[in-house]
Amino acid sequence: MAYSELNTPIRTIMTPGPVEVDPRVLRAMSTPILGQFDPAFTTIMNEVMEMLRSVFQTTNEWAFPVDGTSRSGVEALLCSVIEPGDKVLVPIFGRFGHLLTEICERYGAEVHTIECTWGEVFDQQVIIEEIKKVSPKLIAIVHGETSTGCMQPLDQIGAACRTLDVLLIVDAVASIGGVDVKVDEWFIDGLVGGTQKCLSVPSGMSPITYNHRIEKVITRRKKVERGISTEEDRQKEIGMSHPFVKSNYFDISMLQDYWGPRRLNHHTEATSMLYALREGLRIVLEEGLESRFARHKRHEEALISGLEAMGLELYGNRDCKLPTVTCVTVPTGVDPESVRSMLLNEFGIEIASSFGPLHGKIWRIGTMGFSCRQENILFTLGALEAVLIRHGATVHTGKALQAALDAYSSQKKENYSVTS
Incomplete structure (x- = not known):
């Protein structure tokens, strides 16, 4: 069977994602491919990290994209921090709070939830009181809930989490690039964005950022894993409860080595998508x-x-x-x-x-x-x-x-x- 050349219809896309891609981004995606360790390409990687810090309004060392749709960034941060039995609090005010709950449960967390009526958000003090009651290791929360069109205030929650030594991880997929999100000022420890919404880049990358508090957890787990040095030791761990990150692809410690100065190979970077993200971020900062x-x-x-x-x-x-x-x-x-x-x-x-x-x-x-x-x-x-x-x-x-x-x-x- 002969297939015709791809010819998609012209659409006006007014959904909560994906949205229309900026023509400048589409042009950037046609840029010739470079090897992922080519100095010209690693320079592009560095530029993307620098621009992400500006868009995220943070001075965090770590700000880079996870290859995959927005859910990949959410899962990468959660699975790299959660250890079996950890208490996690998830306030739910729409569909994506339930998604956070499912991901946390899959990685062995003891998940505590609170819910409010769809179409509303939480009074921040209600969440803060629940944090004091549950004493979780982390709270995972959506900022902009596209299923209900509501936005949860975060400025008080982050400060309380810092005081109570609780990590705050935020899904800001629907708000980054379109709504003010102050990572550092709001004391957000880890934040996940998306390309296919306000950044007007095709779906396929999930920009994330996280601070030293999350890096400390990742580093500790990484040291524990490196303590198992032989295949015999590794075989002993099969079927046993252990704190290691179960996902290879979403292991932040490995992605950190890939995006950091060591440039240790982890996966083959999505070259054209990185071009697209770079141009999308450049447009945001230019505006x-x-x-x-x-x-x-x-x-x-x-x-x-x-x-x-x-x-x-x-x-x-x-x-x-x-x-x-x-x-x-x-x-x-x-x-x-x-x-x-x-x-x-x-x-x-x-x-x-x-x-x-x-x-x-x-x-x-x-x-x-x-x-x-x-x-x-x-x-x-x-x-x-x-x-x-x-x-x-x-x-x-x-x-x-x-x-x-x-x-x-x-x-x-x-x-x-x-x-x-």
């Missing part, structure tokens, strides 16, 4: 963190203005809304998947459904990275109105685009640029 955060916020405001003017209801507590994801309640009597299908097939626009108790009840519209542009907001609002009318929904015809344009006009008077 400036504060300007980038403001851009995400102003497009979110225009989207919300349009949705509400149309007569749609937002889901979740507005006080804890994640600026990069807007959740919309599906109108009564409307088939949510039929609406999504028509948006995709007739307009080439993709928005997302949700998970678990929210499946079929809300749509999720992402405003992330390169997808977060005025033309995308206006196109999505106009198309959604047309599709809802075709589905018999009651909407305030013609109001959405005018409200969004009014929002942009108001922002322009405040010296914002609304063309990007």
